[in-house]
Amino acid sequence: MHISxxxxxxxxxxxxxxxxxxxxxxxPDERRxxxxxxxxxxxxxxxxxQVDQVVRDKLASYSQAKxxxxxxxxxxYQKFYAEExxxxxx
Numbered sequence: 448m449h450i451s452x453x454x455x456x457x458x459x460x461x462x463x464x465x466x467x468x469x470x471x472x473x474x475p476d477e478r479r480x481x482x483x484x485x486x487x488x489x490x491x492x493x494x495x496x497q498v499d500q501v502v503r504d505k506l507a508s509y510s511q512a513k514x515x516x517x518x519x520x521x522x523x524y525q526k527f528y529a530e531e532x533x534x535x536x537x
Contacts (some may be wrong), residue, residue: 450492459484494535500529 459481466472474480505527506513506520515519 453490498531
């Protein structure tokens with residue numbers, strides 16, 4: 448899954464503003480805080496993309512061709528996705 452830089456920046460600003468408004472964190476350097484939040488968001492989406500690709504590859508290798516979007520495919524996708532996330536200790 449690819450998320451645009453603008454979208455990541457928007458989400459990072461929302462998180463930063465919420466933490467500051469609710470007095471959950473004080474940031475001595477706004478730029479560093481935003482960069483750190485953006486890095487975390489990018490890491491999250493990168494990991495989710497990797498897991499998604501592993502699951503899709505696993506489903507494609509099944510001898511019984513499952514149709515993407517079918518009920519059976521969705522059930523297996525969710526099962527394998529949860530298994531892969533557990534392997535990554537997410």
